[in-house]
Amino acid sequence: MAEDTRAPKPAREHRDVWITAEEAPDWMSHSTDEGAQTMRLDESQQRLVEQMGVRVADDYVLDDQISEDERMIINMGPQHPSTHGVMRLQIELEGEIVRRVKPIIGYLHTGMEKTGESLMYMQGGTNVTRMDYIAPLFNELVFALATEKLLEVEIPPRAQAIRILMTELNRVASHLVSLATQGMDVGALSMMLYGFRERELILAFFEKTTGLRMNHNYIRAGGVAADLPDGWEEDIAEIVEKIPIGVADYEDLLKANPIWEGRTRGVGVISAEECLAYGITGPPLRATGVDLDLRKSQPYSGIEQYEFDVAVGSNGDVYDRYRIRVQEILQSLRIVQQVANRMPAGDYRTDDRKVTPPPRKRIDESMEALIHHFKLFTEGFKVPEGEAYVAIESPRGEIGCYIVSDGSAKPYRMHIRAPSFANLQGLPIMLADSLVADSVATIASVDAVMGDVDR
Amino acid sequence: MTEVPINGAEAAEEAVEAPPRPLPDHPTLAGLLEQFDAVEWRLSSGQDTAVVPKSQLRDFALAARTAGFEMLVDLTAVDYLRVRKIRFEVVVGLLSLQHNIRLRLRVPVPAGEPGDDPTVPSLVPVYPGANFFERETFDMFGIIFEDHPDLTRILLPDDWVGHPLRKDFAIGAVPVQFKSSPQVT
Amino acid sequence: MDQAVTPPGIILTSLGKVANWARTRSMWPATFGLACCAIEMMAAGTAHYDLARFGMEVFRASPRQADLMIVAGRVSQKMAPVLRNVYDQMPEPKWVISMGACASTGGMFNNYALVQGVDQIVPVDVYVPGCPPGPQSLIHGILTLQNKIMSGEITY
Numbered sequence: 070m071a072e073d074t075r076a077p078k079p080a081r082e083h084r085d086v087w088i089t090a091e092e093a094p095d096w097m098s099h100s101t102d103e104g105a106q107t108m109r110l111d112e113s114q115q116r117l118v119e120q121m122g123v124r125v126a127d128d129y130v131l132d133d134q135i136s137e138d139e140r141m142i143i144n145m146g147p148q149h150p151s152t153h154g155v156m157r158l159q160i161e162l163e164g165e166i167v168r169r170v171k172p173i174i175g176y177l178h179t180g181m182e183k184t185g186e187s188l189m190y191m192q193g194g195t196n197v198t199r200m201d202y203i204a205p206l207f208n209e210l211v212f213a214l215a216t217e218k219l220l221e222v223e224i225p226p227r228a229q230a231i232r233i234l235m236t237e238l239n240r241v242a243s244h245l246v247s248l249a250t251q252g253m254d255v256g257a258l259s260m261m262l263y264g265f266r267e268r269e270l271i272l273a274f275f276e277k278t279t280g281l282r283m284n285h286n287y288i289r290a291g292g293v294a295a296d297l298p299d300g301w302e303e304d305i306a307e308i309v310e311k312i313p314i315g316v317a318d319y320e321d322l323l324k325a326n327p328i329w330e331g332r333t334r335g336v337g338v339i340s341a342e343e344c345l346a347y348g349i350t351g352p353p354l355r356a357t358g359v360d361l362d363l364r365k366s367q368p369y370s371g372i373e374q375y376e377f378d379v380a381v382g383s384n385g386d387v388y389d390r391y392r393i394r395v396q397e398i399l400q401s402l403r404i405v406q407q408v409a410n411r412m413p414a415g416d417y418r419t420d421d422r423k424v425t426p427p428p429r430k431r432i433d434e435s436m437e438a439l440i441h442h443f444k445l446f447t448e449g450f451k452v453p454e455g456e457a458y459v460a461i462e463s464p465r466g467e468i469g470c471y472i473v474s475d476g477s478a479k480p481y482r483m484h485i486r487a488p489s490f491a492n493l494q495g496l497p498i499m500l501a502d503s504l505v506a507d508s509v510a511t512i513a514s515v516d517a518v519m520g521d522v523d524r
Numbered sequence: 525m526t527e528v529p530i531n532g533a534e535a536a537e538e539a540v541e542a543p544p545r546p547l548p549d550h551p552t553l554a555g556l557l558e559q560f561d562a563v564e565w566r567l568s569s570g571q572d573t574a575v576v577p578k579s580q581l582r583d584f585a586l587a588a589r590t591a592g593f594e595m596l597v598d599l600t601a602v603d604y605l606r607v608r609k610i611r612f613e614v615v616v617g618l619l620s621l622q623h624n625i626r627l628r629l630r631v632p633v634p635a636g637e638p639g640d641d642p643t644v645p646s647l648v649p650v651y652p653g654a655n656f657f658e659r660e661t662f663d664m665f666g667i668i669f670e671d672h673p674d675l676t677r678i679l680l681p682d683d684w685v686g687h688p689l690r691k692d693f694a695i696g697a698v699p700v701q702f703k704s705s706p707q708v709t
Numbered sequence: 710m711d712q713a714v715t716p717p718g719i720i721l722t723s724l725g726k727v728a729n730w731a732r733t734r735s736m737w738p739a740t741f742g743l744a745c746c747a748i749e750m751m752a753a754g755t756a757h758y759d760l761a762r763f764g765m766e767v768f769r770a771s772p773r774q775a776d777l778m779i780v781a782g783r784v785s786q787k788m789a790p791v792l793r794n795v796y797d798q799m800p801e802p803k804w805v806i807s808m809g810a811c812a813s814t815g816g817m818f819n820n821y822a823l824v825q826g827v828d829q830i831v832p833v834d835v836y837v838p839g840c841p842p843g844p845q846s847l848i849h850g851i852l853t854l855q856n857k858i859m860s861g862e863i864t865y
Contacts, residue, residue: 696821
């Protein structure tokens with residue numbers, strides 16, 4: 070790891086850009102040739118490490134050594150179909166080669182952390198679930214876990230199993246969207262249709278269980294909002310049966326497709342050291358060979374009792390990230406199957422009356438229960454003073470929630486550590502010295518959700 | 525929010541448990557904290573927390589990285605306006621993959637003179653990944669990170685005035701017409 | 710068209726009808742996906758809901774080729790000038806659907822960061838409620854817009 074990345078940057082030579090210096094001055098002539106993208110396959114690890122933070126600066130200082138007609142700064146976004154939302158990139162180009170990239174974000178800034186300070190813990194779920202809107206249940210889970218850590222309540226095993234079931238299904242849905250949009254960006258439009266086809270299965274189950282297709286506010290402090298619907302076993306069985314068939318379709322479509330491989334192999338490379346230095350987690354980190362998966366290393370909600378493997382890549386390129394997402398879909402379905410097989414009986418929320426309202430039946434019978442219910446939903450429950458940080462593994466990496474409580478019913482400070490926000494820092498490194506046509510594939514492979522980035 | 529004298533309560537607590545300096549159980553953490561006399565260790569809802577004076581922040585972060593904390597996962601701040609004597613606190617989350625532990629750094633940052641923003645040394649030289657997080661914290665709290673390579677607004681428009689997550693910044697709600705709520709700020 | 714014998718004035722209004730019919734049957738939306746609603750907009754465009762049945766599936770990335778802007782998601786203060794810019798680039802006649810609670814009113818986020826209703830920036834023809842509205846709601850909103858154009862309620 071470089072000691073001081075802010076040291077004055079050495080002026081870049083044109084021929085420095087390609088990794089082996091032997092490729093000397095005629096680099097420009099074949100940079101747009103077919104196969105030029107695979108040049109990065111030969112890149113040495115050493116060279117990748119050198120790249121870290123040195124070549125890609127976050128500021129735009131024009132380099133006088135580049136002649137005017139070769140250097141061009143183009144603006145991509147914020148309204149661009151393949152930035153997956155409203156991200157804007159300033160890309161400095163020399164010919165067709167991307168030299169420097171500056172992501173400009175904030176076009177979806179919603180002030181959710183400020184809003185979160187004015188909502189009670191019970192209402193907070195509606196707020197956080199709208200952050201990472203492709204994987205909303207993970208936001209809810211991490212917020213609920215952080216609140217529960219301060220409350221120190223026990224969560225019954227059934228509630229934990231439902232949480233794991235729902236979040237793992239959400240991971241599948243999220244990866245399906247990621248694969249679908251990535252396919253569309255690279256030109257495999259059928260992938261878009263297939264991915265959304267399978268996703269509808271899961272969303273239908275979510276709608277049945279939570280009442281909404283997205284932004285559920287289902288996982289709350291103390292458990293979940295409602296028990297699983299009648300006949301959920303059949304729904305899960307259908308999902309577990311049908312999605313692998315869909316995944317087999319994607320494998321036929323993409324896995325050994327020479328166009329797909331040509332567009333993704335050796336593209337958007339980032340090394341493990343760079344990932345760690347820039348706080349990049351999730352599939353981009355695992356694609357470099359680091360098996361950091363919080364489900365294994367710091368398990369939550371009893372996920373340690375289920376068997377699954379962590380998919381790890383080796384090259385850290387777009388293709389590896391794609392492979393990891395496909396494998397994670399299958400592994401998540403494996404977890405879902407196991408949860409469904411041994412779903413514990415019991416209550417779906419804690420019986421700690423400080424947090425959960427009395428059951429519906431008691432409200433009809435007892436005045437105190439009615440008052441209790443009313444007070445809980447108007448005043449909220451008080452959370453002991455303190456601070457807590459909880460992190461879980463979202464489809465995009467480590468999502469964390471930092472809550473500071475002052476003992477009242479609303480958080481004093483609520484902060485979400487957004488995985489997309491940190492992963493986006495790697496984009497300048499992945500894009501540096503690649504072809505401009507590859508930028509779309511690389512952006513898609515990071516799978517940054519702008520709602521998560523900007524909050 | 526009511527004004528809770530957290531500061532006073534804490535000071536009293538510290539006086540009681542003062543003499544032998546508490547150190548964490550984990551040998552890596554204990555070794556790390558032993559190097560710095562001014563750093564206090566606390567256990568905050570099960571999480572090892574180090575309260576680091578801002579003058580030692582960068583040295584401590586460097587030592588932490590050497591001790592095995594490869595990754596800076598989170599950096600944010602909290603505004604304790606009228607709650608604590610020292611107004612801001614920068615909170616850093618570190619993760620060690622090899623030891624599989626987390627460490628939270630809390631850096632009290634006093635508010636500057638009126639018209640002068642609070643400052644804290646930047647962690648970008650140690651952890652390049654602090655870049656976006658520090659820009660966000662600057663954007664939201666107005667804390668200046670010294671030596672940051674590009675400390676500009678990241679989420680809000682460049683011409684924005686104010687720092688929204690400060691407690692003295694109103695949420696900026698507009699009155700909703702159909703209920704003419706009087707308490708809207 | 711069946712009134713060819715009537716005086717010329719009638720033919721002119723009929724031509725307007727023909728034009729409206731043509732406009733409704735191949736309305737090209739601009740992809741203005743912002744947040745959660747954009748995902749539902751994408752879902753509406755794919756096989757399961759199949760917006761193509763209504764001649765609307767051609768989502769254009771360039772506003773210059775589009776005549777309907779579906780504002781799908783929350784509009785921040787930073788995005789507002791961009792949104793207006795995109796709207797201004799669209800050729801006439803053009804329509805706007807405000808999709809979802811956030812675009813219509815700011816939704817649950819009544820705070821400093823969001824524009825409280827996209828109708829403060831651009832004229833809106835149809836508001837689609839929901840958070841997010843399901844693809845069915847969006848399709849219903851689009852059909853409502855088509856009916857409004859056909860009936861001459863919105864004129865150009």
